[in-house]
Amino acid sequence: MKKENDNEQESRRSFVEQGLKAGLLTLAGGALLAKVFGKSESKESEETIELMSTDGTLMQVPTSAVEHTHETKPGYDPREGFPNRKFVMVVDLAKCRNARKCQSSCNKNHYITGENAWIKIYKMQDNEKSAPYWQPTLCQHCDEPACVKVCPVDATFKRRDGIVLIDNNRCIGCRFCMAACPYSVRVFNWSEPWQGEMAEQSEYTPDYAGVPSQKGTVDKCDFCPHMIDKGELPHCVSACPNDVFSFGDMYEDSVTNGSGQSSKLSKLLKDRAGYRLMENLGTQPSVYYLPPSDRVVDFEEGLKNYTEFKSVDKP
């Protein structure tokens, strides 16, 4: 009985394999054909698309001249990141009213079951006379990350696309990175995370939501490479009802908020005097903040959600 089953599986596997091979052959053939006839074709059909240049002007470009660099697979290495990209986030403090949807969505999608939320919304007040404001704080994905510098085993690493990740299969749990991070964004799995079946289904890779979490290792915000891969925004960005977050690519000089509106990054930072947290430390974060001036929301409104001593709802 068992033998037959094995045979059946064997034949199915070989069928799948052959199918894959055939598919690959077709693809390769198609690519070859395109290469041979590509040039003459593009001259004949002058199909164009509209693109925005880095200085913000719109222009018409023939489709054939556009190279698609964002298609990640194959050749995508979780330690190298998406080629030719540099991710950046802008947090507009003028819009945050502590709705905490970013946190609950992040917790839900990363299967955070304890008090160790990856994103925290701090009640800030710079001095007695200035007004208080809400500051969502996540991993700053620094270009000079203090955490990566001190890691003894190369478990936490910086990718070419700007993202700082943790390989939970490598981490020895010394917590030196947590001590080194000035933004206190790193959390530790002090006990078994118990994330349930959903989290345990997938095989672990450092870039897929850090799932499943592992006892005795460090976790933190991962900038959602699994969402970027699907061409979608990170969970916190799309969950925010107030469009506080915008996410994008530094090379494209463009960021997009949860409602899908894109803005030019350099203009946004210039107009609104964007800043980064603890610039003086030289960590070069990838997260920019827009100051909480000319606010469109009421600070007081957020107080009803403010829980000083506990993290928000867990999945």
Next chain:
Amino acid sequence: MSTTYDQLVKDLAPKKFGWKGNTWMIFLIVIILVGLYSYIQQLRHGLSITGMRDYALWGIYISNFVFFVAVSLVGSLITAILRLSNVHWNTPLTRIAEIIAVAAIIMAGLTIIIDMGRPDRMLNLFTHPRLQSPIIWDVIVISTYLVISLMLLYFPLLPDFRILSKYFQKNARLSKWYGRLSLNWTGNDKQRRIYSHSIQALSILIIPVAFAIHTVTAWLFETTYRPGWDSTNFGPYFIAGAFVAGTSAVIVIMYVLCKVYQLENYITDYHCDKMGKILVLLCLVYLYFNLNEYMMPTYKSTEEEATHLRSLFTGQYARLFWTAIIGGLVLPVIVLVFPQGRKPVPLFIVSLAVVLGAWWKRYIIVIPTLSHPFLPIQGVPESWRHYSATWMEWSITFATLANALLIITLLVRFLPIIPIHETAEERNIVESSLTNSI
């Protein structure tokens, strides 16, 4: 002072434990077993059995680790520095210092493993090391220091092992083992030359390595941005503190061994007086570094430093801080500057206070800083704001201390506490029974 050679060997040869020794061993083993139980719980349930959480991410394991590294430094002081400066009064203390150094550095290594979230992946430190991490520097220098310390303990023992092999002739097994360990030492000129050269070389070699272990341990903290750790003073500050901790540990153990084994002929009031003077000097140097460490940030009082310092001077940690500074440094200096204070009994009591103060001083260095991060602590349970060690954490920590004492006890059981060969040479006592014993 007319001790004969036979009397000398009889006095200094290792002795079987009486009921006191056995009770002491059982006491230590019980503490270790309790700690072992807690550690098994920690392996099963994770570091959640400790009082550490995301903000207080290091606790007494790390401060205990710093304490062990500090104590281990003393091997280089008593043995190497005094040997190189041609001082001879320290001969009876060299072995004790080396034994303490070896025990402490072994336990430092083990303690850091206890603190790891994934001890099962310890080998990653060797298979995926990144040289820019101070932890890797620590792994390198601590293992180097362990090897040199073991050699510095072993080499001077070679002639003593030969002497013991003869002394224990009636006990064939013991005699055979001591004979093997002596590596065919006969005491001829060539052997003596190699012996003194290699000890000289090791004494020179161990000083930079000893400085390195504690400087690197200081850098574990100094490489972060955190208030209280962000200091340029930390390397020498830690080394000065280490000499204080180690010297007082040697005095405490020296006193106990002297009483237990009736070694008053060898460890005299003179030695106590000398060690007392050294301790005063070291305490003053350490106080000077403390002044630098706390005065200047207080003068500037930047926002973060001020919050941190307030918690030490008047806040949550004030009682601990002032007890460690005054009880563990200032008062000992005041007592020890008087000749009466350097008599064995007061010296022992003062040194005990200094050792305890040194342990808590490391707690003060490690823990308060972590409860004052740059961004506010919000959205976590109230208990995460403060750190207090759980009983399991304490039991593991006590077990590491007991284990260090157990290593010392076992070494004392089988090694001559006071170098026989060197003492005999210094006192010009010739081996009278040489001919008839071969």
